[in-house]
Every structure is written in structure tokens, then in C-alpha cells.
Amino acid sequence: MTPFLAVLIPFLGAAVISLAANRPRLRDGLCFALPVPLFLTVVGVLVRRVGGDDAMEQTLVEWIPGVSLTLSAQPLGLIFALLASTLYIVATPYAIGYLRAGGYHHLTRFMACYAIALGATMGIAFAENLLTLYLFYEILSISTYPLVAHTGTEKARSGARTYLALLLVTSIGLMLPAIIWIGASAGTLSFTAGGILDDSVSPGAGALLLVVLLYGIGKAAIMPFHRWLPAAMVAPTPVSALLHAVAVVKAGVFSVLTVVLYIFGLEYTQSLLTQPLMLYIAVFTMLAASLVALRQDNLKARLAYSTVSQLAYIVTGALLATELAAIGGGLHMLMHGFGKITLFFCAGAIYVASGINTVSGMDGLARRMPLTMLAFFIGALCVIGLPPTGGFWSKWYLISGAWSTEQYLVVSAFVLSTLLNIGYLMPPVMRAFLRPPPDDEPARYRLSEAPALCLVPLLVTAAGTLVLFILADPAYRLLAMGIP
């Protein structure tokens, strides 16, 4: 039960799945089984860490003099790994059900890349230094490209091109030089409580590094480098759900949180000249993306812009550079993950069962898909941040953090954005439940939920958001271990 095992299992799984390409039943069985050992390993690591063990640092190889490929279990990373591995369990049956029902091809390639992406996510979560994080960050970008372009249509290919181009241009063009710069001046890249940059670079250089590094982490989707996320929506919904609502985007905000906490350090971040600038850019992203989401009729596009906005919450939480807000950001990573995957699962189920992919087409849908729409409602509550869902707590801490630093502008932006959330997430629910179906065909009243493989996962995650309302306290205490 070590971090390395958690990284290894999905990669090995991908290899085994590829080898079973010619035996579909065996392959599907492997896909179903793979998340379980991964989840158990992560839980094992968590138990050991909480039980008082050290961080279980494992150096795999001395990579570059002074920087080694090292994994360790830190609280924030554990939350992230736990989130991704838990949702992987429910996303796998959903993916298989969805792809079968939708008549998709090349399932082996899909499931293998899916597993590799999860392995990379584990690597990011357990990275002990910035270079290890970068390694898995790039593996994640590359391994998700085939998933986005999966259908191979002209639209999918051009979307995937935008996706890969934006992610790699930012990571190669900005993040890599920033890492080299930090390594050259600080002499280390290890994540250290309190940061490593205080004395080693001039204030001007530190201010510049903050900008370069935050934009370099393109997966956090800070405007104007957010376009890849809507572009990625051409992917089949299971990809959008697990990867572009959880693994990939959370890898981005996790990296931002880690960098701010353990490379810059909270105090140092606050002293930087560009901290207010980046903070306001994040706040702007939060509001602007919500406004764009309001105008999207395509359900997945609406959810994508909502994700951009919610990611900006977490970046804002990191950039407020106080403990409370950082904890709020970490919690929101968890809560939003559950809420948003539920919404995407629902969007996919609706599409598979009825072919509807627009908000305007959802009139009266609740009569045909009551369970799905109920789950959608609960997921929406979580993303908005209303009790009794986990999303309530993360927003609570984010707003408290902003309040404690007397950033009232940020506080009001949080509140305003919450209203906008209601504005774009409630109409689909109200249309489905309150409006009559567009025409009075009896078929429109017949119950026709998506296949069970799709339906059960979304009910599970919806229930998860409710459970998290109660379980927020352990998560808070775990995060508080890592954020002094």
C-alpha cells in the first residue's frame, strides 16, 4: 500500500487491457475490476498516513542531478487521489454502458487510455516535487488526446487539436521554463511547507514566476487559456465526466494549490506584486465563464463553462493565500468533483436514452427519466453550493477565507457567481419537472431511463454528494494536516 503501487496499477491495467483486445468479455471484465485494487490501495495509503505514518516517500530513480522521481503521500494529494479513484469505480461501468449503448468503436483503445489517464492522475496526486508532477501532467495531456478525438469525425479532430495545442503550448511554453528557472535559482524542486522561493529569487522574478506558472498550468483553465475545455466536449460523455470534470481539470487546480502552498508558500504569495492581478483574473474568469454558461443551449457546453467557472473558485481560493481559503479550495476540488460528474453522467444518460443534448429540448423530460433528473437536481444543488450537499461546505470555507482577508470584492463575486450558478443550472431542472413535453405523444410520457449501467453510477454519485455533506469534517481535518 504505497503511492507507487497506486500509480503502477492503472498503467499495468492499461497494458493488460490492450493485450486482451481480441477478447471483448475478458477485456470488459478487466475494465470493471481495475478500479477496485486502485481504490483499495489509495485507501490503504490514506489509512497509513492518517494513522500517523510518515509521508511514505519513495524515490524511484535519480532523474536529473538534484531532482529525483519521487512520490509521497500528502494530505491534499490524498484527497485528490481518493476523489479520482472513487469516481473511477463508478465511471467505468458508466463508460462501458454508454459506449455500448451509443454504438461506439475501438473500446480497447478507449479503456486503455482511460486507465493511463488515471495512472497519470495518481502520479500528479502523489508527486513529491515539481518535476515529477510535470512528468505525469504531460502524460495526462497526451493520454487524453485519443479520448477527445475518439469518434474521429472532423469536429472531434479539430476539437482535439485545440485541446492538445492549448494544453501543450502552455505546459511546454510556460510551465517547463518556469520549472527550470525555479530549479536553477532555488536549487530544489521539492514541495516544502512554506515554499522554497522566499530568499532565492528577487521579488520581481517571483511575481513574474507566479504569472508564468499559473498560466503554465493550462489545465486550471484560467482565462484566456480556457478554450481547451469547451473544445474537449466533443469527446464521448464518459470522458467529459471523469476526465474533464474530475481528473484533468482537478489535476490543474490541484497543481495550482500545490504550487501556491508548497513552492511559493502562502505568505510569500501574498507579498507578490502580481498576486492581486492573478486573483482578479481568477475572479473575472469565475464570473465571465458563468455568464457564458448562461447563454449555452448545448447541455455539455453549459456544463463545461460551468466547470471553467468552478475551477476559478479553487484558483481564487489558492490565490487568496490564507489557510481557510486554501482548505476551501481543496474541499471544493472534492465536492465539485462529485457534483459535476453527476451532472455529466446525467447529460450522457439523457443523450443515450433520448438523443437530447440541448437545454431547450429538456421540456417535460422528468416524466420519462425521473431518477436521472432527480440526480441532476441534486448534482446541481452541490455545484451551486446549497445544503444538504457537500458543495455547501466548500463554498462556506471559500467565502469565509475571502472574508477573513477582508477581500470583500471577492466575497461579493462569490455570492454573485452563486446566483449565476442558479441561473444556468436550475432552468434545465425546471424545464424537465415543470413544463409539459413539447407535443402530446404518449411516448413522451413513457418511462424510459438509460441502461442500468448508466443509471446506477449517476445515482451513486448523486448520493455521494449528500453523504459528503455529513463527511465534510473528516475531509476538512485531513486537509488541515497539510495546510498549517
Next chain:
Amino acid sequence: MSSITELMPFVVLIPLIAGPVCALLPGRGLPWLLATLAMTTAFILSAMVLAAVFDGATLSYAFGNWAPPVGIEYRVDAANAFVALLITGVSAILLPWGKPLVDDEVPERQGSFYALVLIALAGLLGITLTGDVFNVFVFLEISSLATYGLIAHGRDRRALIAAFRYLIMGTVGATFLLIGIAVLYILTGSLNMVDIAERLPTAEGARALQVGLGFIVVGLAIKLALFPLHHWLPNAYTYAPSLISALIAATATKVALYVMLRFIFDVFGAAYSFAALPLAAALMALAIGSMFAGSWLAIMQSNLKRMLAYSSVAQVGYMVLGVSLTTLAGLSAAFLHLFNHGLMKAALFASAGLVAYRCGGLGMNDLRGIGRQMPWTLTAFALAGVSLVGLPPTAGFISKWYLLSAAVAADQLWLVGLILITSLMALIYIARVVEIAWMQPRPEGAPAVQEAHWTLLAPVWVLVAANFWFGIDTRLTVGGATRAAQALAGGVWP
């Protein structure tokens, strides 16, 4: 130590002797078997040689027992042992891979074909190991002549023109080199590298020495295909038989770079070379030109091999850029990329060769949807491409990391931007191929293509695995490159 000194010349001699024997062997199997055995033995020997000089020792062997300044001396330190390991290693992997392709492309008189391969490789190894400047010229001609012949073996008739063009450019380059060597001989009366280096200080004021250096650098820059002297390369790589493209792409330009460095550092001395001519500025300008022109032209190509050829021009630019930083770190980065680029280009050309073998054409249209039909080949191509772009955890990333760090350490921050931009250009041309091969359907009516046999795939995957192995375990590559740089410029450059 003494026994390895006695064995060291055999790295060159084995292919050199096996070559003519090969020409006499009948049929298709025997010449190939002999060539493979010869290169495998040479590989084992050069690994032993590198192990012997890894700690900074120097091996010296006097041919015919004529003591060095008079006779021909082979002189090996970490720098040339490292290059020899690359040449022999890549050819030992590629020769087994190339057999069915050669059977297909060169159906007749394979004895003489493999003889030329061995002689070309012997020439390259000779340039690498010798400590005698005239010997460098002789071996350069040996390898070049053999290479012209090999390129002309290409199935496409345009191979003849490509070979002829290479012949003209190559001869110009060799003549320049010869003029430079003649100047050295006139000024010092010696042809031995160490001896020349000792005698040169007396001649340092001479204008002729400056001219000699200029001739040698330009002559070798042609062989190196440094922009704007790269015109021979794309056609030569494109129309040569697949095995030859892969072999020379991985070795020939590397040897030219190595021997240029040997002249600059050991014969003329770094202090003199970089003061007598504005070498640093010139190399940096040409390197940047190579990086951008090569990458841009690679993006423009519609033939896979030609695209890879232009990409080689760009990659040579990175190596020369490392040298032009005039620091030990930059020189190490150059050597590191020299080795790593050999690995990635060999893998890329080898998988492209398999595509050509199975599907006939290498135009972008022929490649549509080929990924599903040849998944192992195209996956290998994509992974080697990741290494070329320079993403972790591949050898290409390690090269980029050291090159970028060297640029940062030399306070040339603007170069960081240029290196990264050209990396992204590499991403464009590699991703385009991957997208066409995997994400587009086969054209209507195109015949189904069979995946290559596993015996063909295994060597390609060995190369791909090497790209990943050396992207994680960098002891051999970084250690070798650092020691190579130390052997050349230790004590001169910071």
C-alpha cells in the same frame, strides 16, 4: 587496460574487413548475417571501450607500431567512445530489422549492398576513433563514397539524382576539409592531432591558420547539414532505401558534428578557435536558422520520410546551439542530444520504413487511417515522436532539459523561448501524422494493410524502449555526455 587498447582498433577493422568479404558472399542470407555479426561484435567492443575510458582515461594505439607523430594513431577518450557506441549500437539494432526491407527494395546483388553498408559504417567509425587528421579525411571519403552508392540503391529513380547531389555537396565539403588539413600540415609539419595541438602555438598569429579553421568548419558543416548547407540531406534521406535512411539519419550527421568538435577543441584548441573566428556567434546564428528552417520545412512536407529529414536539420540545430553557448554544460547538452537524437530518429525512420514496406507509399494520403491496421508500428512512431517533441519521460525531454538549463545558466534566456517554440513546431508535425494515421478513416477503396511481422517490430520497439529507458535512467547518457564534454573542453570552458 592494455588488452582493451589492442582490441580498440577492431571496432573499425571488423566492419572494414567484413565489408569486402561480404561482397564475395552469394545469396541473400549470408551477406546480411555477416554484416549483422560484424556490427554486433563492434557494438560489444565499443561498449567495452567506453567502459574503459569512462573515468577519463585515454586509449592510444599506434598502427603498425609506428610511434604516433609519424605513424597513424587511434586515440580514444570518452567523447569518441560515446559516439562509437551510438553508431555501433544503432546499426546492430537496425541491421536485423532491415533484412526483409532490403530483400524488398534491393532484390539483387545484396553482397555488394551489405559490403557498402559495412564500409560506410567502418568509415564513420574510423573518423570517430582516429587521432590523425589525414586519416579523418580518408575515412570521410570512404564512408561518403559508400553512402552515395547506397543512396543510389533506392527504388525511386530520383534516388540517383539525390545521390548525385549529395556527391557534389559531399565532395565540396571533403575538399574544404582537405584544404584545411593541408594548411595545418604546412604550418606544423604534422598530421597527428595531439602533435598539431602542441605545435600550433608557434603558428597562432598566422592568417593561414584562421583560414584553415574556416575551411574545416565550413567543410564539416556541409556534412553536418547545418542550415543553409542542408540541401543535400532531405532528398538523400527520402529516396534512400529504408535501412539506409534510418542508419545515416542516426549516425552520419552525428559523426560530422563530433569530428568538427574534435577539430575545434583538440586540434585548434577552444581558446584559439573561438577567438580567431567569431565561431560562437556564427554557430549560434546558424543553429537558430537550422532550428527554425528545419522545423518549418518539416511542417510543410507531405512525405513522411522527407518530413523526418527536415526535422533532422532542426535537431542538428539544437546540438550546435549547445556548442555555441561556450559552456561545459552547453557542450554536454550537445553530446547528450547527439546520442538521444540518434535513438529517436532511428526509431522514427525505422517505423516509417515499416509503413513504406507494408503500405508502399509515405505520402500523407497513404497514411490515412493506417494506425488501426498497423497499430504496433504507429504506436511506436507516436511514442518516438513524443521523444522528439521532448516530453517526459523520454530521452528527448532529458536533452531539452539540459539544453534549456545550459541556456539559463549561460544567461541566454531568450534562447529558452526559441528552443520551446521549435519544440512546439515539432509537436505540430508529429501530431499531424498521428492524427492522420489514427483519427482519419482509410480512403475509399484502399487495400487493407497488414501489420508488420513481429521480428520487424521488435527492433523498432527496442529503440522506442531505449528512448524511454534513457528518459528515466540517465546515468549512461548524461554521464557519457558530461565526460565527453569534459574530455574535449575540460579546463577550458567553465
